[in-house]
Amino acid sequence: MAFPSTLQRLAAVSAVALASSGAALAQEVVKIGYSGPLSGGAALYGKNVLDGMQMAAGEINAQGLEVGGKKYKLEIVALDDKYNPSETAINAQRLVQEHKTPAILVPHSGGSFAVQTNNEAQKYLLLSYTSVPQVTARGNKMTLRIPPEFTSYIEPFVKHAMGKYGKNVAIANADHDYAKAWTAAFKPAWEKAGGKVVAENPMSYNRATDFYSGVSRVLAAKPDVLFIGGASEPTGLVVKQARELGFKGGFIIIDQAKMDEMAQVTGGYAPLEGSIGVLPVVDDPAPATKAFVERFRKAYPGRNPSSEVSLNYTAVHATALAMKLAGTTTDAAAIRASLDKAMKQLPPAANPHGLEGVDERGGSLANTRVAVVEGGKVQERALRDFR
Structure with a gap:
């Protein structure tokens, strides 16, 4: 019988170590899901939402995200639902089961209602970009309504x-x-x-x-x-x-x-x-908003940010800070409970729309103009x- 050489044994040990290291690194990634329109007539709308989310994730990763003594990289996982609530429901299941997302952002009311049928039972947070009052009036305790009520x-x-x-x-x-x-x-x-x-x-x-x-x-x-x-x-x-x-x-x-x-x-x-x-965001005279517009223009030359960009940018920043305050990237209930405090603690640069907090039903508060x-x-x- 041939016995492995010392070099072969060392190579095997190194391979195991690298595999273990890779697994450890994979565990230090936290993902926020997105299910919205990326094709069809509402594609621009959906892309604006996603761009705001990804811009925030890039800034958070550049600053460093530390939760419970561990450093994390934040990733946005995006799926196209063509503005179809039934597709949203399917996408949400994929995001939770395959990507372990503790939070999923949905930028339309139909999709938000579809997600609310099971997000409490499956213990993930719905970040709902819709100003329909019914999204929070339903009493779903795992929902953040991002814009104020219409x-x-x-x-x-x-x-x-x-x-x-x-x-x-x-x-x-x-x-x-x-x-x-x-x-x-x-x-x-x-x-x-x-x-x-x-x-x-x-x-x-x-x-x-x-x-x-x-x-x-x-x-x-x-x-x-x-x-x-x-x-x-x-x-x-x-x-x-x-x-x-x-x-x-x-x-x-x-x-x-x-x-x-x-x-x-x-x-x-x-x-x-x-x-x-x-x-329009580009016509907002607030200094923090003007600075945000310039940052967006540098990141996306030739384009201007809409409120879909700015509000969902803030939602991702607030969710990441809520994770930090709650000390967890997996306990969606604890993250939801920390959102009001997180929103109030956001620096102006991360909150260009000036959201002022989260009410007891999960709706954001703002001085509407x-x-x-x-x-x-x-x-x-x-x-x-x-x-």
């Missing part, structure tokens, strides 16, 4: 559009779950203020690229205002086609669509004259301006 926008949107253009509104927004939730809250508010809904024709923003027939249908009712919104690019197309069909009124834009991104489709802000929507387009320019407005 209901804070409704009163100023109604007052601005009705006061400037008139009482007849036509609904021509998207047909996904988030847009439906907006419509359900907006219609009674508009009618309570003395307005009338003269037409209603939701459209498939995520699949269609031609909205002439749908827009023509609602314009036949001669509205003063169009209530629109979904992902930014198709929303911009709706505006462009409405103007080409002769519409002279104003637009109420739900918070998923961003005016600066829409302007790239419409050919500038002039077609958006009289609109009201959320304040809106924007109007006047004279072809975006003008910032505080909520108190509409009271």
Whole structure:
């Protein structure tokens, strides 16, 4: 029988040591999952969310993440769900089972509701990028709703559009779950203020690229205002086609669509004259936000960050800090319990949107601001301006 030489034995020992070292290094990685649209009509929206997450992960890794006395590398694992809640549910299972993600970020309400059916039982944290109140009203104790509730926008949107253009509104927004939730809250508010809904024709923003027939249908009712919104690019197309069909009124834009991104489709802000929507990040005068915009532009030349970028950037920073405060990368309940404290301790550079904390239901708190387009320019407005 041939016996292994000393060199062979040393080589075998080294191989085992290297394998063990590799396993140890693999255990020092913590992953945050992402399931969102990376293809289809909402692809830009999903990519903005992911870019914000990855930008934060890069900064966290550069600074060093230490949790419970161990150093970790933070990784973002991204899966495309095409804005389909059933795909989100499948992706969530993959992320938890294959990648052991203690937290998964989902940037749409339908997918968030799908995840909430089992995330408490499976003990992982849902980072929900949707402003639908029902996401936190359900009482799911393993959820963070990243943006403030959209209901804070409704009163100023109604007052601005009705006061400037008139009482007849036509609904021509998207047909996904988030847009439906907006419509359900907006219609009674508009009618309570003395307005009338003269037409209603939701459209498939995520699949269609031609909205002439749908827009023509609602314009036949001669509205003063169009209530629109979904992902930014198709929303911009709706505006462009409405103007080409002769519409002279104003637009109420739900918070998923961003005016600066829409302007790239419409050919500038002039077609958006009289609109009201959320304040674009690039037009936010806060010093921390301006500094964030410049960092993003350096990292992604030729692009500007949207609130999808900035808010989800902050969500990842807050989650990493909550892990540190909780002393764990695996106990999602402990991480969730530390999120309010983490949000309040974030330095301004990591919190360009100025989130102020997390309420008892898991919703973020913020000083909400809106924007109007006047004279072809975006003008910032505080909520108190509409009271």
